[in-house]
Amino acid sequence: MIRTELTSTLLAGSCLLDSTSTPQNNLKGALIERLTTYYATLGVSSSISDTCTLEEAQLRTAIESLCIVERIQGIISVNNGSTSTEEPPLLGVRDLAQIRTLLSISFHWGVEPLLSRIVSAWPERPNVATSNVTQIIDLTTMPEDYHRLSDLTSRILRLVFPAGPQQKSSNSLITEALLNRHLKDIFEPAIALGWLPKSLASDSMPPLEDARPFVMRLLGTLPVSQTIAALGGVISTRSSVQHVRRACGYLLSRQLLRPDGIRGLCAAIFGESEGDDIKLEQLEHVSRTLSMVPANINPQDYFSAIIPRLVDLLHDAKSIAFRRASSFTISRLLTNIETSSPAPQIILSTLHFPFLHVSSPGMAGGSPSFPDVAYALSSLSILLANSDPSPKLISTLLSPIIAPLYAVMHHLDSSRTSDPSTREIVHDTIMTWFRVSAAEEAVATLMFILDDQDGKLELGFDGKIKRAERISDPLSLFTPESLRQAEETGQLESGANWLDLYPDPVRFVGFIQSINRQDIISNFFVLVLEAYRDNEKQNNDPIQTLRYLQVIIQMQTFLSNDSKLGGFQDPVQILKFIEQVLEDSQRHPNQTSQKKEDFPSRLAQLSLEEDRDTMEEGEDSDDDMVDSEKRDIGTEMTETALIILLSVLEGNKALSTRTTPILSNILLLLEHLITGDSPNGIKELAREVRLVLTARLAMQNAPNFKDDEDSHQRDVQKVYQQALKLLQDPILPLRAHGLLLLRQLVSPSRSEQFKAVDPALIPAIQDVFMQSVQDNDSYIFLNAVQGLAALVDHGGAPVLKRMLDTYTCGIDGLEGSSMSQQDLDTRLRLGEATGIVVSRCGTTLGTHGNYIVPSLLRVLRSSNVPTALKMSALSLLADCQKTYPLVLLPFFGDLSGGTLDLIQLETRSTEFATTIEDEPTSKNSKFPGLRRAALHFMSLLLKGTIENIYDTSFRRSIYSEDLIRRTKLILSYISDTDADVVVRVMAREALELSKQLEYAIIDPFAVG
Known part of the structure; x- marks a missing residue:
């Protein structure tokens, strides 16, 4: 029975659609024909006439379509109140398609035209005219249209809630189709009529108050995304009607305040959008909607409700769009909203x-x-x-x-x-702030x-x-026993946070280094240095002083590994600080020995003052501890000051002794560090600073290019400027390349450039070479040696004299007896350069012999110089002999007799356990290397004398019979008794040469 009724109803509804008939061009006639067939199927008389208008035919079709849907809803609804035990029939796919079409007709030809005519009759007008055509509105039909619209709206709402808004909604497929496809179409008339203001209402057009509970029930039961999308659609289509817009805004804000309101808003706006599909307009729509506080809600209450939900939405791992929308909204609320919000x-x-x-x-x-x-x-x-x-x-x-x-x-x-993930988030968050914040x-x-x-x-x-809990008195941590244990376990080693300082200096400086912002690092470093200095002067909290000191030491270590610290905003201020540190190191040379004890040990000693009398008799003070030779505060500050100075010079290319007078004072203080008993690390830094200042001053004093200059001269000046610029670079290979350019500039092999070098540039070039000779890098000092040798060919005797003066400087005084490894290396490298010069001179060596040979004899006669330097002098004399023997003729007696004395006195019958390589600065003349060098020189003297006797260049009497006899006796003894095998072999070779010399003297064919 139910199935038959459903079939007949669907058949009647199909007449309204007339899907089987051919299309007709006359729509009104087609609709009238369909309605006539429809009424005939139902068995009722037709109430439609041919005189009706198209709009009336469409409206009648819409009303009858809704009637069919209502009858079908009543048949299939499980809540229709029927007492029949027959199961409700099921709808097929075609049936559902027919019902959806009927619903669309009801809204498209019924609800929408009626609502449009009513809205147009209201006194409010659109803000922006959409058409220039003036519409004529028939106000006489307004009450009838209004009642028709009210009736249609109420009937549609009853399809969803058959028993009223307080009861359960229908669960039929018709209800599902209504809510899924026409929710906006339902809300439009329901809100327009249900929230009609008194100013627009009348007795013939009263507000449809019954629609309000239906709408509120729908908004409370449907998903937020669905209701927000529908309300948004109503606002966009009927935005010209103020009370509709106001009512929708109120209802929309109520939806946003629901627990899943913000999520629903995002779902309504973004839909399936993800990743690259998200548009800026969508983000702005979400932000704008959530930023508007409803008129009837307190802003504090409103934002207190939605902001925690926005923060929760940040963690939605399923939707990128939701996270971006939440982030965008929060950022706008923080940066673009009024200050009073x-x-x-x-x-x-x-x-x-x-x-x-x-x-x-x-x-x-x-x-x-x-x-x-x-x-x-x-x-x-x-x-x-x-x-x-x-x-x-x-x-x-x-x-x-x-x-x-x-x-x-x-x-x-x-x-x-x-x-680990939390740790990474914290680190990245902090680094983000430091990268964008002001210095x-x-x-x-x-x-x-x-x-x-x-x-x-x-x-x-x-x-x-x-x-965290604080240590009440960190200075009382150590007793003598615990202090000893702490030293054994390494708790007092450099970098160990043995006082549990916060922040931990090692980690704190490591973090600052990772910021990688030179302006922050440099300015912070200056502040810490000043704070440490002030704290020391005022004798403030020793723990705070230690904290500053540890940070300074760690930053010094960092800067020594990467000296690219620049960006000092006030170079003169930091230069004054550097000058003060260097002056203190010069003013208090014994400060180091007075503060040798480790700073942690001194702090521990402060806490043990009261127990000093209880120490065991004979127990030594901290001065004799193994750690007593650790770097003192003054040394750390001096090294730090030099590192900062290099950084300042690198970051400020215009600074030089010419433009900044304070650098002249600093340069004098650097000489004190280089020549004094400073640690090797400080000397190396001081030499590097001196080289940068020297190169920069030479660069600024160099003549400018002139248009009328020779092209070779301009090329030389360009190379000269480029070389000096590279010499100031902190990167070692670039500095070495600059030195290579200078060497090539004065190299005789490049004759054109060699001739074009301005003699006024020679002193500056020699200063660079003389300072680079002291460098520990082999590539740099070898280029400096080659450069000095080449420079002698261009600069002549003054260059060579300066080299020899440095080579022999102070060997007779205290400097010679306490020569450091660095000083010895410098002299040996200058000797190597002199040897190259000697080899290049040829017969012109005679012009330099009057100051070369005496300088070398002075080294050999000194008892204070290391043995290695004497070997160097003997090697240079051998080079002179090989190059031009006549240069040694005025000193022949002293050289031959002195060499024999050295060989005789320094011979040794037992071998040394150590070699000169183990003790390079040793003055022990018994090392076999010295005898080898002397024998080599003696052999060259003998061989050269023999050759020159036959060439009649020497007189036969230059070697007396007593000297020959003594030579043969000493060499024979050495060849039999010396402990060194090489010395014995060389002595036999020299002995053979002495015999040949004797034959040459008595040879009747020899002329002389």
Whole structure:
């Protein structure tokens, strides 16, 4: 029975659609024909006439379509109140398609035209005219149209809630089709009539108050995304009607305040959009919608409700669009909203609460109503990752919590059980802030962290932060026994945080290094140096002094590994600080010996003053400890000052002794460091600074290019300028290349350039070479040696004299007896350069012999110089003999007799356990290398004399019979008794040459 009724009803509905008939061009006639067939099928008389208009035919079709849908709803509904036990029939696919078409006709030809005519008759007009055609509205039909629309709207709402808005909704497929396809079409008339203001209502057109509970019930039961999309559609299509727009805004805000309101808004706007499909207009729509506070809601209450949900939406791992929308909205609320809005304060309070509300040791941290640290960190990270890289946003979000964030990072880095992902988020968040923040703010924050003695925090297992317990008196940590144990276990080694300082200096400086911003690093370093100096002068808290000192030492280590520290905003200020440090090192040369004890040991000693009388008799003080030779504060400050000076010079290319007078004073202080008993590291740094200043001054004093100059001269000047520029570079290969360019510039092999070098440039070039000879890098000092040798060919005797003066300087005084390895290496390298010069001179060596040979004899006769330097002198004499023997003729007697004396006196019958390579600065003349060098020179003297006797260049009497006899006797003895095999072989070779010399003297064919 039910099935038959359903079939007949569907058949009648198909007449309204007339899907089987051919299309007709006359729509009104077609509709009248369909309605006539429809009424005939139902067995009722037709009430439609041919005189009706097209609009009336369409409206009648819409009304009858809704009637068919209502009858079908009543047949298939399980809640129709029927007592029949027959199961309700099921609808097929074609049946559902027919019902959907009927519903569309009801809205398209019924609800929409009626609503459009009614809205057009209301006194309110659109803000923007959409058409220039004036519409004529028939106001006489308005009451009838209004009642028809009200009736249609009520009937449609009853399809959803057959028993009323307070009862359950229908679960039929018709209801599903209505809600899924026509929710906006339902809301349009229901809101327009249900929320009709009194100004527009009348007795003939009363508000449809019954529609309100239906709409509110729909808004409360349907998904938020669906209702928001429908309400948004109503606003966009009927935005010219003020009361509709106002009512939709109110209802929309109510939907947003639902627990899943914001998520529903995003779902309605983005739909299936993900990743690259997200448009800026969609993000702005979400932000604009959530930023507008409803008129009847307190802004504080509104933002307090939606902001925690926005933060929660940041963690939606399923939708990229939702995260971006939430991030975009929060960023706009923070940066673009009015200053009077409570939104920024609520956002920051929500995100910052776990970091700023810290409990005391032993108490539970945080508040259960606020998220824990991990959640807040994740929120900040996601927010920054999905927002525009705005410095203002980053500063607003992170500036108030950088100090506690660093404390959390410090704790996570110190704990082996910390979550790696949390640790990475904290580090990335802090680094993001430091990369975009102003240098002044960043430096002030770093100093605040360094000075905050109560800033150390701990992260509990409950995810809350609490303040770490402080050591009440860290200076009383060590007793003599515990101090000894701490030294044995390495707790007092450099870099060890043995006082549990916060921040840990090693990690703190490592973090500053990772910031990789030179302006922050340099300015912070200057502030720490000044703070340390002031703290020392005022004798303030020793723990704070130690904290500054440890940071300085660690930064010095960092700077020594990477000296590219530049960007000092006030070079003169830092230069004054450097000058003061260097003056202190010169003014108090014994300060090092007075402060040899390790600083931790001195602090521990302060805490043990009262127990000094109880120490065991005979126990030595800290001065005799193994650690007593550690670097003192003055040494650390001096080395740090030199590193900073290099950095300042690199960052300020215009600074030189010519433009900045204070650098002249610093250069004099550098000479004191280089020539004094400073550590090798300080000497090396001082030499590097001196080379940079020398090259920079030479570069600024060089003549400018002139248009009328020869092309070769211009090329030489360009190479000269380029070489000096490279010599100032901190990168060693570039500095070495600059030295190579200078060497090539004065090389005789390049005759054109060699001739074009301005003689006025020679002193500066020689200064560079003389300083580079002292460098520890082999490539640099070898190029310097070659450069000096080439420079003698161009500069002549003055260049060679300066080399020899440096070679023999101070060998008779205290300097010679306490010659360092570096000083010895410098002299040996100058000797190597002199040897190259000697080999190149040929017969012109005679012009230099009057100051070369005496200088070398002075070295041989000195008892203070190392044996290696005497070997160098003998080697140079041998080079002179090989190059031009006549240069030694005036000194022949002294040289031959002195060499024999040396061989005779320094012979040794037993071997040394050590070699000269083991003790390069040793003055022990018994090393076999010295005898080898002397025998080599003696052999060259004998061989050269023999050759020259036959060439009649020498007189036969130059070697007397007594000298020959003595030579043969000594050489014979050495060849039999010396402990060194090489010495014995060389002695036999020289002995053979002495015999040949004797034959040459008595040879009657020899002329002389």
